[in-house]
Amino acid sequence: MGKILGYYVMPHPPIIIPEIGKGEEYKAEKTIRALEKAADEIKELKPEIIIIITPHGPLFRDAISISNVPSIKGDFRRFGAPHVKLNMNISMHLTENIIRHADEMNISVVPLGKNSVREYDVLCELDHGAAVPLYYINKVYRDFQIVHIVYGLLHKIDLYRFGMAIKRAVEEDDFSVVLIASGDLSHRLRDEGPYEYNPRGEEFDREIIKLLERVDTKGIFNMNKDLIEDAGECGMRSFYIMLGAMEGYFVKGQTLSYEGPFGVGYGVLRFEVQKEAEERQFLEDLKAIRQRELEERRKNEDVYVRLARESLEHYINEGEYLKIPDYIPASMLKEKRAVFVSLKKDGELRGCIGTIYPITDNVAEEIIRNAVEAGVNDPRFYPVGRDELVDIDYSVDVLMPPVKTSKEDLNPKRYGVIVRKGNRAGVLLPDLEGVDTVDEQISIALKKAGISEDEEYEIERFEVVRHS
Helix, strand or coil, X not given: CCEEEEEEXXXXXXXXXXXXXXXXXXXXXXXXXXXXXXXXXXXXXXXXXXXXXXXXXXXXXXXXXXXXXXXXEEEEHHHCEEEEEEEXXXXXHHHHHHHHHHHHCCCCEEEECCCHHXXXXXXXXXXXXXXXXXXXXXXXXXCCEEEEEECCCCCHHHHHHHHHHHHHHHHHCCCEEXXXXXXXXXXXXXXCCCCCCCCHHHHHHHHHXXXXXXXXXXXXXXXXXXHHHHHCCCCHHHHHHHHHXXXXXXXXXXXXXXXXXXCCCEEEEEEXXXXXXXXXXXXXXXXXXXXXXXXXXXXXXXXXXXXXXXXXXXXXXXXXXXXXXXXXXXXXXXXXXXXXXXXXXXXXXXXXXXXXXXXXXXXXXXXXXXXXXXXXXXXXXXXXCHHHHHHEEEEEEEECCCEEECHHHCCCCCCEEEEEECCEEEEECCCCXXXXXXXXXXXXXXXXXXXXXXXXXXXXXXXXXXXX
């Protein structure tokens, strides 16, 4: 019977590769020393296979991807060091067993192979989220194969269940395995970091490290969603899978290092299997958490959000548009306004459709129409499925009439923008994450309209009343 000998959380900043950092890497010396220590421990464990879960390979919204080829290559050309290369052999046997167990549990997995470019327009290669940890392990230990997994944007419970599928596949065979959850913590610890500073980044890092050390699965799944989103992390989904792969074990966690030298939190943690336990029934507890989250969201909905949600749910379940419910106040039936409806799933945009000017008789009808359009007809996404409805968060922006303006009078936090050239127009809502300057706002709107920046165009601005 196979066994997972140990688990590790490892960050993946390319700058800690000496050929890339060129001296700057020692600003993250604690992280480097901890990764070297972890590599030495893995050498002592002598695993035949290392399973590595990474955020930075081919990322699917509706599936987990797993490399299903005999070997996989990667280098650091994107970071100025194309001569630093890795070539890893993949355990095809364990990979295929994981795929089979995931399929039996109705978890979507995309096997990537030689035809992945033609089939999915992605390369099957070793990404830096896997390559950085493996670089340090390879310095002291090479007698192993890997399983290369890129998490998908699935619900956290499905990611946990995928971790359970990994554990079942390992135990079915005689392999000895180490599992690495690759992921950085907050990317918002400083203004000079990759994202704008947010004081909640430090709060997130303290909280997640404390919970990981205790292997507090319920605590991690109960973490505040706004805190996670404000932190700008990339490791949580790796952690959800790792926790699922711990199901049935008593595990002790320990932090080997933590620091945030470049505005990004780097945590290196080890998890030692103490003993096997009776099967822990966390999955049922996690499903209960999901149900409580849903009930809490619905309890706090205002009438605009409730109407958007019920509109999409009714259309997907019944195949027809919702009739205006009795609870809609008279003000929404008398007022004509343009409306945008935005959908998010696990913090990621899942659809957004709206109108610049009202095209129906009232705000209520505008919401009903655009909620369905956002869920079913946004060309950037496949239609929302029935099983996804429980995980969708809604926001409704009611637009005030636009007015002509100039670039100097814009403010991306307060005003949305419309750019026009002839019959081409692009619109962008205000106060969007990652849009912090007027230049960014106009550039995105121009691209949406198909207008080049050197053309003459008109600018309008508008305010919104946001319901979320």
